[in-house]
Amino acid sequence: xxxxxxxxxxxxxxxxxxxxxxxxxxxxxxxxxxxxxxxxxxxxxxxxxxxxxxxxxxxxxxxxxxxxxxxxxxxxxxxxxxxxxxxxxxxxxxxxxxxxxxxxxxxxx
Amino acid sequence: xxxxxxxxxxxxxxxxxxxxxxxxxxxxxxxxxxxxxxxxxxxxxxxxxxxxxxxxxxxxxxxxxxxxxxxxxxxxxxxxxxxxxxxxxxxxxxxxxxxxxxxxxxxxxxxxxx
Numbered sequence: 001x002x003x004x005x006x007x008x009x010x011x012x013x014x015x016x017x018x019x020x021x022x023x024x025x026x027x028x029x030x031x032x033x034x035x036x037x038x039x040x041x042x043x044x045x046x047x048x049x050x051x052x053x054x055x056x057x058x059x060x061x062x063x064x065x066x067x068x069x070x071x072x073x074x075x076x077x078x079x080x081x082x083x084x085x086x087x088x089x090x091x092x093x094x095x096x097x098x099x100x101x102x103x104x105x106x107x108x109x
Numbered sequence: 110x111x112x113x114x115x116x117x118x119x120x121x122x123x124x125x126x127x128x129x130x131x132x133x134x135x136x137x138x139x140x141x142x143x144x145x146x147x148x149x150x151x152x153x154x155x156x157x158x159x160x161x162x163x164x165x166x167x168x169x170x171x172x173x174x175x176x177x178x179x180x181x182x183x184x185x186x187x188x189x190x191x192x193x194x195x196x197x198x199x200x201x202x203x204x205x206x207x208x209x210x211x212x213x214x215x216x217x218x219x220x221x222x223x
Contacts (some may be wrong), residue, residue, distance in 0.1 A: 004151075042113070042199050042214025043152070088151050096142065097201075097212065099151030099184030 001043075004089055004100035014080050021103040023072045023089035030092060032072050034063055037043045037086040037102075048092070079107045111136070113202050113215035121221045122190050130185045130218045134202030140164075141183040142212060143175055144199040152199055158183055187220075195222045 003026045012018055023032070028093050031050040035043035047056050049065035049072060056063045060083075062075040075085055090097040117213040122128050134141050144152035150209045157165035158177035172188045181202075187194055197219050201212040 006151075041216050042201070044214070045211055048211075085164075090151070095157045096154035096167065097144075097152070098154070099144075102151045 006100040006103050010104045015109050018077050019072055021087055022098050025070045029069045033090045033092055034074055035088040043088055049059045081107045081109050083107050113213055115200050115215040115218050123223050124190055126190050127188050130198050132200030134181050136205050138202035139181055140203045142201045143185045146197040148149045171196045184198055190222045192222050
């Protein structure tokens with residue numbers, strides 16, 4: 001069974017700071033997705049990465065997929081309170097998503 | 110367009126009882142998946158249904174069952190509730206069954222078992 005570990009588990013920062021969260025696997029990902037989940041809501045897809053070494057940008061968010069496709073990172077530049085939430089990575093299997101343990105981010109004004 | 114809807118929003122049950130959770134997918138989506146999210150963890154896959162047939166099952170006991178109706182809505186049933194069943198139950202819909210198809214999640218049903 002694929003194990004996805006995310007680090008750190010919890011991050012509390014001030015508005016304007018930069019941060020990076022990580023997602024690591026015990027084996028090679030087929031493809032990887034990043035989600036953000038806000039309290040009282042379901043996860044919302046941010047990005048899908050497929051190719052080793054791939055880099056995708058979504059405004060202030062930069063997603064990297066490791067060359068060996070066993071790890072991924074999410075970097076947020078100049079964090080804002082609206083970035084607060086639970087960040088989840090997930091491997092996309094044929095029938096299901098296998099989620100990581102999550103990183104809970106709190107951005108204070 | 111309406112997103113994935115789930116009902117009820119919150120539910121409180123006692124041990125041993127039975128619960129039914131409901132999900133309406135996005136219009137046109139034929140696949141519905143159910144996930145359990147225990148506090149502080151990522152969601153775990155329970156079931157996937159496509160065209161009214163079960164297409165995938167996670168590592169959950171037989172107390173968990175589900176079905177999909179002709180209009181593609183779905184129910185998740187849990188019998189003989191245990192304290193450990195307390196969680197957020199998420200429903201996700203997608204257009205197709207194939208991997209890589211984007212899944213859209215509903216807001217979830219928060220189940221508390223006392």
